[in-house]
Each structure stands twice: as structure tokens, then as C-alpha cells.
Amino acid sequence: MPELQGLYDAVVNGDQKAAVRLTKEGLDAGVEPMELLSSYMIPAMDEVGRRFECEDYFVPELLLAARAMKGAMELIRPLLTASGAQPAGRVAIGTVKGDLHDIGKNLVASMLEGGGFDVLDLGADVAPEKFVDAVENKKVDLICLSALLTVTMPSMRTTIEALERAGVRDKVKVIVGGAPVTEQFAKDIRADGYGENANSAVALARKLVMAARAA
Amino acid sequence: MTSRERVLAAIDGQPVDRLPLMPITMMYAADLGGVSYGQYARDHRCLVEAQLRTAEAFDFDYVSAISDPAREASDLGAEVEWFDNQPPAIIESRALLSDKSALKRLQLPDPHAAGSRMGDRVSAVALLAVRAGGDKIVEGWVEGPCAMAADLRGLNTLMLDFHDDEAFVTDLFEFAVAMELAFAKAQLQAGATLIGVGDAAASLVGPRTYQRYVFPYEQKLIDGLRALGARVRLHICGNTRKIVDGMGRLGCDIVDLDFLTPMAEARAAMGGRQVLLGNLDPVRVLRDGSPAGITQALEECWKAAGPRYIVGAGCEVPRGTPEANLRAMTEFARRTV
Numbered sequence: 001m002p003e004l005q006g007l008y009d010a011v012v013n014g015d016q017k018a019a020v021r022l023t024k025e026g027l028d029a030g031v032e033p034m035e036l037l038s039s040y041m042i043p044a045m046d047e048v049g050r051r052f053e054c055e056d057y058f059v060p061e062l063l064l065a066a067r068a069m070k071g072a073m074e075l076i077r078p079l080l081t082a083s084g085a086q087p088a089g090r091v092a093i094g095t096v097k098g099d100l101h102d103i104g105k106n107l108v109a110s111m112l113e114g115g116g117f118d119v120l121d122l123g124a125d126v127a128p129e130k131f132v133d134a135v136e137n138k139k140v141d142l143i144c145l146s147a148l149l150t151v152t153m154p155s156m157r158t159t160i161e162a163l164e165r166a167g168v169r170d171k172v173k174v175i176v177g178g179a180p181v182t183e184q185f186a187k188d189i190r191a192d193g194y195g196e197n198a199n200s201a202v203a204l205a206r207k208l209v210m211a212a213r214a215a
Numbered sequence: 216m217t218s219r220e221r222v223l224a225a226i227d228g229q230p231v232d233r234l235p236l237m238p239i240t241m242m243y244a245a246d247l248g249g250v251s252y253g254q255y256a257r258d259h260r261c262l263v264e265a266q267l268r269t270a271e272a273f274d275f276d277y278v279s280a281i282s283d284p285a286r287e288a289s290d291l292g293a294e295v296e297w298f299d300n301q302p303p304a305i306i307e308s309r310a311l312l313s314d315k316s317a318l319k320r321l322q323l324p325d326p327h328a329a330g331s332r333m334g335d336r337v338s339a340v341a342l343l344a345v346r347a348g349g350d351k352i353v354e355g356w357v358e359g360p361c362a363m364a365a366d367l368r369g370l371n372t373l374m375l376d377f378h379d380d381e382a383f384v385t386d387l388f389e390f391a392v393a394m395e396l397a398f399a400k401a402q403l404q405a406g407a408t409l410i411g412v413g414d415a416a417a418s419l420v421g422p423r424t425y426q427r428y429v430f431p432y433e434q435k436l437i438d439g440l441r442a443l444g445a446r447v448r449l450h451i452c453g454n455t456r457k458i459v460d461g462m463g464r465l466g467c468d469i470v471d472l473d474f475l476t477p478m479a480e481a482r483a484a485m486g487g488r489q490v491l492l493g494n495l496d497p498v499r500v501l502r503d504g505s506p507a508g509i510t511q512a513l514e515e516c517w518k519a520a521g522p523r524y525i526v527g528a529g530c531e532v533p534r535g536t537p538e539a540n541l542r543a544m545t546e547f548a549r550r551t552v
């Protein structure tokens with residue numbers, strides 16, 4: 001049995017090579033892919049998010065951890081799909097129209113992936129129609145909107161209105177975030193939730209998707 | 216005192232007749248000057264008229280050639296997206312140095328080249344100096360090493376490079392410093408007294424990476440600027456709480472603070488001599504707040520900063536700030552000694 005605690009450490013330390021090697025060793029030794037994900041990688045990304053929140057980790061450390069996790073996920077994802085395991089949910093994420101800030105969005109995307117979600121990253125400066133398309137054609141459960149500029153916050157409203165107009169608003173949950181966004185603003189534009197940071201984004205996503213599936 | 220005398224006295228620790236007033240205006244100035252932001256960033260004559268009008272209207276002690284981070288990158292050949300009424304943006308997915316080996320082939324651009332975006336800024340400085348240099352401080356602007364590296368390589372990629380390729384990062388930072396020193400020199404020769412250094416990306420890297428990579432090159436740039444005879448203003452927006460002590464050791468004449476870094480904390484970390492500028496929350500307090508709220512927030516900044524203080528916001532004065540709000544800043548500076 002390989003030393004799997006090392007996989008946790010490799011992700012926390014952002015060591016992609018070690019993360020990939022240990023994942024391979026684990027799989028070769030017959031460890032279930034789901035076990036690698038839920039017992040080691042997800043807790044590791046939780047820890048990374050915690051360290052970021054308490055200002056022990058910063059953007060470089062977070063992006064390194066995310067890359068380590070992505071490397072390991074490439075080995076695990078096909079096996080999960082083949083075994084018919086359900087992802088925690090399907091998410092489309094993007095920075096809204098007019099806004100080019102993507103670091104926060106990237107971090108949220110990585111943490112969601114680390115949290116077991118299947119993530120469709122639409123990039124930055126994303127038009128409302130692209131989100132509508134993701135709901136109609138990619139069957140996403142959740143949309144994550146990011147905005148860093150006060151002047152692009154209205155694009156969040158426009159995006160939600162576009163979902164309403166296309167008649168798909170009730171098929172999907174929408175959460176919003178980014179430095180200038182507030183809980184109150186999220187309520188005002190009829191989003192389903194607001195997350196202050198990447199960690200709370202994952203918790204919120206889990207809660208909303210679970211509730212929607214139960215309903 | 217003229218505006219110029221006031222700012223220089225404040226920097227040198229001499230008595231002043233009132234607090235200097237130096238908020239950054241870009242989109243706000245363009246709107247006031249009646250030009251689109253695209254014109255403001257492309258044509259120095261538009262920038263200069265708008266700066267003069269704004270400084271005049273609110274009695275600012277300076278005018279500035281700051282506009283957007285893409286001037287140097289544009290001249291190096293990076294792909295830039297233009298908007299009609301927003302700052303131009305560098306396209307990260309097609310970054311100039313997405314292939315690292317391209318760095319070796321990069322030539323230092325000529326900051327005077329006809330038709331270049333750097334040349335347009337030098338022209339802005341020259342015209343500002345003619346029109347306002349007798350009375351006001353004329354500020355030139357360059358990118359700091361971390362910001363410039365991010366402009367060329369892509370911010371997300373640079374963050375990983377810190378870990379992956381030390382030699383590349385240091386070569387890139389060396390290149391940035393050499394380029395910015397030449398750019399600053401051209402602006403100083405054109406009549407700038409003060410050079411602003413914008414290094415916002417530095418607020419994202421955390422103290423370890425800052426000390427290891429960013430600080431040494433900021434130091435090199437700032438030493439070089441001082442050797443050229445410039446007064447230096449450092450502007451790192453964002454949360455700098457974990458790096459302010461380093462920022463205070465660079466020997467800048469003025470350090471700007473964004474609202475995420477409490478003034479009192481910065482003062483404690485940097486000691487009593489550093490001139491600090493800031494740090495109203497640009498959106499929540501300055502744009503969306505009331506004149507009374509702004510006055511009170513400035514009282515607090517000033518109290519926390521002590522006498523070596525210049526009035527300003529944490530970052531650019533946002534577009535759409537009510538006139539009465541900006542006026543409250545002016546009134547505060549005017550009556551405070």
C-alpha cells in the first residue's frame with residue numbers, strides 16, 4: 001500500500017509531479033479512484049483554501065495546488081466516468097461581460113474541481129448567451145458568475161435576466177462573487193447565493209446542488 | 216505656496232500651508248474632459264486637456280500621464296484589445312511571452328519612437344510640463360517589475376513561473392527594470408518631476424514571493440529612478456498588509472495605500488518618516504458615500520497617518536463619483552494643516 005498521505009501533502013504543497021506519481025501508485029495498488037479523490041485530494045484543497053483565507057497562502061501557492069490537483073485529476077477523471085460515478089455537480093463558471101479579471105474566477109474553478117465538481121470554464125468577458133448555452137446544451141446544475149469591477153456588476157443581472165428570458169432559470173442555480181459583490185446585491189438580482197471566497201463557493205455549491213437534487 | 220512647492224515640501228518633511236492633494240484620476244478625468252477613454256489613452260492631447268481641467272476644477276496639486284498598463288506591452292508587440300470607453304487591455308491568452316524563449320529576442324523599445332504608445336506618454340508629460348509645470352507637479356508613470364512581467368507573460372502564468380523557473384523570472388524582471396528606467400528617463404527629460412510606479416500584481420504574491428523576487432527588482436528600479444533625479448511614488452493597489460514593511464524600505468518619496476491596508480498598520484510598519492497617500496475606499500466611500508462620510512474618513516486617515524500625509528483615495532477615483540464628493544476631498548485638504 002503506497003503512502004497516500006503523501007498525495008494530500010503533494011496537493012497542499014503544489015507539487016504536481018509528486019501528486020501525479022502518487023496517484024498512479026495508488027491506482028496501481030488498487031485504491032478506488034473515488035477514495036483518492038474524496039479522502040485525500042478534496043481534503044487537501046479544503047486545507048489550501050483554509051490557508052488562503054487566513055493569509056498563509058497567496059495566489060501563487062493556490063495556483064500551484066490547483067495545478068497539482070488537475071494533474072492527478074487527469075488520471076482519475078476517466079476512471080470515475082467509466083465507473084459511472086456522479087460528479088458532485090456540473091458547473092459553468094465565468095467572469096461576466098466587460099470584465100477581464102480572472103484570477104479569483106480561476107481559483108474558484110480550481111477549488112470546485114478539487115471539491116469533485118465537473119467544471120466548464122467559460123473564461124473572462126463572457127456574454128450572457130454563453131451561460132444560457134451552457135444550461136441548454138451542457139446540462140449544468142450551477143452557474144458561477146464573477147465580477148471585480150463595479151461597472152460590470154450589472155452584467156450579472158443581465159446574465160440572470162437572459163436565463164429567465166430563455167426560460168431556463170429554474171433549471172439551474174446561480175451564485176455570484178468577486179470583491180465588490182455583496183450578499184444584498186446577490187439578493188437584489190435574484191441569484192441563489194453569494195460566496196465571499198473560493199472556500200465558501202464550494203460549500204455553497206454543494207449545498208445548492210444537493211438541495212436541487214433532493215427536490 | 217504653489218502646488219509644486221507644497222508637494223516637494225511635504226516630501227522633504229518641511230512645513231506646508233495645507234495637506235497636498237493627489238488623487239489618481241483616469242476615467243473620471245476623461246469623462247470630465249468630454250473625451251472617450253479610448254481617445255484619452257491614445258492621444259496625449261486629449262489626456263492633457265482632461266488632466267488640466269480636472270486638476271483645475273478640484274485644485275489638485277499635480278497632473279499625471281498615467282492611463283493604462285498596456286503602453287510598454289503594446290510597443291513590444293503584445294496583442295491589446297481596445298474599447299471605445301474603457302482602458303485597453305492586454306489579452307492574457309495570447310500573451311507576448313506565452314513562449315518563454317521569446318524573451319531572449321525582445322529588444323528594448325525606444326520610448327521616443329514616433330507613433331508609439333510610450334512616445335505618446337512622453338509627449339503627454341512634455342505638454343503637461345509646458346501647460347502646468349510652473350505651478351503643479353507633473354507626474355510620469357511606469358509599470359513596476361511584477362506588473363510589467365505579468366503584462367508580458369500573463370498574470371496567471373507568472374504566478375506559476377515563480378515556482379517553476381527562477382532564471383526566467385529574474386531575466387524577465389531585469390528586462391522590465393531596464394525598460395522602465397529608459398522610459399522614466401525619457402519622461403524626466405520631458406519635464407516630469409515625479410515618477411509613479413504601478414505594481415499592483417505585487418499585492419497578490421504574498422510576503423515570501425515578494426521578498427524573494429519582487430522587492431529586489433522594485434529596489435533596483437527605485438534606486439535607478441532616484442539616480443536619475445526623480446521623486447518616486449509607489450502605487451500597489453490591493454491588500455498589501457503582509458508586504459508593507461518591505462514597501463517602506465524601498466526609499467520611495469510617497470507610498471500609496473489602498474483601502475484594504477489600514478493606514479495605522481502601514482504607519483506602524485513603515486515608521487514615522489514615510490510619506491503615505493490614501494486610502495479611501497474608492498467605490499464604497501468616495502463614489503457611493505456622502506461628502507460628510509468622506510470628510511470623516513479622511514480625518515481618520517490623516518489621524519492614523521500623522522503629519523507626513525497626502526490626501527488621496529486607495530486607487531483611481533471611480534468614474535461616476537459625484538462632484539460634491541470629490542469636492543469634499545478638496546475642502547478637507549484645503550483646510551487641514
Ligand code: B12
Nearest residue numbers: 100101102103104146150177178179195197198302453530
Ligand atoms: C490584478 C488586477 C487587475 C489585472 C487583472 C489581470 C487578471 N488576469 O485577472 C489588470 C491589470 C488587467 C486589471 C485591469 C483593470 N482593473 Co484591476 N485589479 C487587479 C487587482 C490588483 C487584483 C484582483 C485579484 O486578482 N484579486 C485576487 C483574487 C484572488 O481575489 P478576487 O478576484 O476577489 O476573488 C476572490 C473572491 O472575491 C471570490 N470570488 C471571485 N469570484 C467569485 C465568483 C463566485 C461565484 C464566488 C462564489 C466567489 C468568487 O473568491 C476569490 C478567491 O477567494 C485589484 C485590486 C484588489 N484589491 O483586488 C484591481 C481592481 C479589481 N481593478 C480595478 C480597476 C478599476 C481596473 C481597471 C478598470 C483599471 C484601469 N483603469 O485600467 C482595469 C479593467 C480591465 C477590465 N476591463 O476588466 C479596481 C476595481 C474597482 C471597482 N470596484 O470597480 C480594483 C479593485 C483596484 C482598485 N482598488 O481600484 N486589474
